[in-house]
Amino acid sequence: MKGFQLITFVLFFFTIAFLFCQESPVLYHSFKPGQIWYDNNGIIINAHGGGIFNHLDTYYWFGEHKIAGPAGNKAQVGVHCYSSKDLYNWKDEGIVLHVVENDSSHDIAKGCILERPKVIYNRKTKKFVMWFHLELLGRDYRAARSGVAVSDNVTGPYKFLKSLRPNKDQWPQNVLDIHKKPVKEDVKKTAYSGGSLPGHTDSLNILGRDYPGGQMARDMTLFVDDDEKAYHIFASEENSTLHIAELSDDYLSHSGKYIRVFVGRFMEAPAVFKRQGKYYFIGSGCTGWAPNAARSSVAPSIWGPWRELGNPCIGPDSSLTFFSQSTFVLPVIGKKETFIFMADRWNPQNPIDGRYIWLPMKFQADRIILEWFDEWDLTFLDSKKE
Ligand code: GAL
Numbered sequence: 001m002k003g004f005q006l007i008t009f010v011l012f013f014f015t016i017a018f019l020f021c022q023e024s025p026v027l028y029h030s031f032k033p034g035q036i037w038y039d040n041n042g043i044i045i046n047a048h049g050g051g052i053f054n055h056l057d058t059y060y061w062f063g064e065h066k067i068a069g070p071a072g073n074k075a076q077v078g079v080h081c082y083s084s085k086d087l088y089n090w091k092d093e094g095i096v097l098h099v100v101e102n103d104s105s106h107d108i109a110k111g112c113i114l115e116r117p118k119v120i121y122n123r124k125t126k127k128f129v130m131w132f133h134l135e136l137l138g139r140d141y142r143a144a145r146s147g148v149a150v151s152d153n154v155t156g157p158y159k160f161l162k163s164l165r166p167n168k169d170q171w172p173q174n175v176l177d178i179h180k181k182p183v184k185e186d187v188k189k190t191a192y193s194g195g196s197l198p199g200h201t202d203s204l205n206i207l208g209r210d211y212p213g214g215q216m217a218r219d220m221t222l223f224v225d226d227d228e229k230a231y232h233i234f235a236s237e238e239n240s241t242l243h244i245a246e247l248s249d250d251y252l253s254h255s256g257k258y259i260r261v262f263v264g265r266f267m268e269a270p271a272v273f274k275r276q277g278k279y280y281f282i283g284s285g286c287t288g289w290a291p292n293a294a295r296s297s298v299a300p301s302i303w304g305p306w307r308e309l310g311n312p313c314i315g316p317d318s319s320l321t322f323f324s325q326s327t328f329v330l331p332v333i334g335k336k337e338t339f340i341f342m343a344d345r346w347n348p349q350n351p352i353d354g355r356y357i358w359l360p361m362k363f364q365a366d367r368i369i370l371e372w373f374d375e376w377d378l379t380f381l382d383s384k385k386e
Contacts, residue, residue: 028088030377033322033357034345039082040091047080048344048354051118051221051328055154059084059333062117062130065095072351075099075114079130081155087332087340087378096156097130097149107163108147109137116269116327118222119154120230122251128154129251131232133220134163142191144216146234148252161252165214166232166245170256172207173303179208192238194218195286201240201264210236215243221328222247223272223302231302233270236260239286242267244302261306267295272302273329275337280368282312282341284325289348291320296368312368322372324357338381341370 026038037045047063054060065080066072079097082090099114100106108114113135121128127150134147145165149158171179183205197204210216220234230247232254237243242265245258266286273280279299285292296309313321324343332338338361345355360380362369373380 030088030375031358031373032375033359033373034355037090037356040089043092044352045082045090045356046352047082048346048351049116049327050342051116052330052342053119053121053154054331054333055121057085057333059087059330060093060119060154061090062096062119063327064115064117066351066354068350068352070349070351073113073348074111075108076110078108079114079117079132079158083155087330093155096151097158097160100160104137107134107136107145108160112137113141114147116220118220118328120222120224120251121154122230123228125250127152127250128158130158131220131222133218133234136163141194141218144218144236146217146220146232150252164253165210166217166234166236166243166254167256167258168214169211170254170258171211172243173257173259175207176202178202179205179211181205181208183209194239195266195288197238197240201237206237206240207260217243219268219270221270221272223274225274225302231272233272233281235268235270235286239266239268240264242270242283259303261304262295262297262308265295269326269343271326271329271342273331273339275339275363278366280329281306282326282329282368284321289346291323291325291345293319294321294326294370298366309367313370315371317372318370321370322357322359324355329361332378332381335378335381340381 025042046065047061050063052061061082065077067076078095078099081093081096084090099108099110101110115133117132119130130149132147134145136143145163147163148161151158187204215236217234224230230251232245241263242261246255248255267283268286269284271282281297283295293311296312297306299306324345326343328342330340341359343357347353
């Protein structure tokens with residue numbers, strides 16, 4: 001056999017083998033947290049650090065598309081979208097925001113870090129708006145920026161608009177006098193590790209340091225209130241403190257109104273939702289890809305005061321959030337005041353094999369309760385205990 005024929009034969013053989021090895025689509029009727037989850041094409045769902053957005057009775061799941069191996073911790077592809085009517089079975093809607101190849105100076109150049117994308121809809125402009133945590137190529141986690149992309153269609157394509165550090169030249173509503181004092185030169189020059197600080201965030205005055213250039217923004221979520229006002233909630237001040245920042249009416253920038261919450265508590269992976277007129281927060285501590293105990297909190301207004309409620313998880317592995325980290329809390333359509341906790345079980349050695357941990361949320365008065373289930377379905381939420 002000549003070389004060319006041999007190559008053709010080998011290619012043909014592997015193509016046929018590949019087609020036969022594809023899993024046939026599975027029809028799901030339940031959630032199995034931590035198990036492999038296939039899409040409508042029999043391919044494993046790839047939407048990490050995700051959020052779900054409901055539009056015209058369809059759910060859209062947006063998340064980070066990861067690849068195999070440690071390179072998958074950086075953005076090699078972009079943001080992946082799936083749609084579903086029942087939350088169990090997901091249709092692949094493709095990559096809706098692509099990283100940019102062949103231009104390493106682009107804000108979303110291939111190999112940058114693009115995490116925790118979230119999409120909301122602006123009724124006034126009729127645009128779908130995506131925000132995400134962005135770290136510029138080659139700068140590790142030092143840039144701490146937010147990216148914005150927009151589309152006329154929920155399933156994209158999303159056009160990258162800009163990246164920024166929020167609230168440049170703006171003081172928060174709850175600014176302290178100490179923040180308006182001069183910042184020490186060594187604090188100005190230092191990039192801290194993001195997991196601890198050599199002093200309290202207020203005495204170091206990280207807020208004041210970043211006032212002229214904009215505040216750091218890493219792990220993030222979006223929340224739209226009943227009055228259509230939208231909020232960007234992100235880990236700021238070297239991860240030490242969360243900021244809750246109102247977005248402009250078109251959702252494309254910040255209005256300049258914001259507060260600092262959980263000061264010095266190093267909260268990450270924020271998720272915010274509203275129940276019975278109260279605002280709830282779930283997040284994590286700050287230990288990178290490694291799991292830690294979840295945090296929760298409640299407030300009468302998005303502007304606080306936020307009262308911490310402790311770890312919402314109970315039972316075995318509750319001190320490690322069942323080996324996962326929060327990413328979103330999903331209100332279920334047609335089941336009033338019922339919510340699903342969504343989290344990621346990260347796998348930094350092989351990020352494509354990160355798993356999804358979805359659990360039903362229960363409440364005891366104000367307290368959120370999260371308990372492990374190997375398998376559960378939406379009827380579980382009908383019997384939720386108050
Ligand atoms: C986590 C964060 C992830 C990712 C990771 C990198 O704390 O929640 O989104 O940024 O750190 O180490």
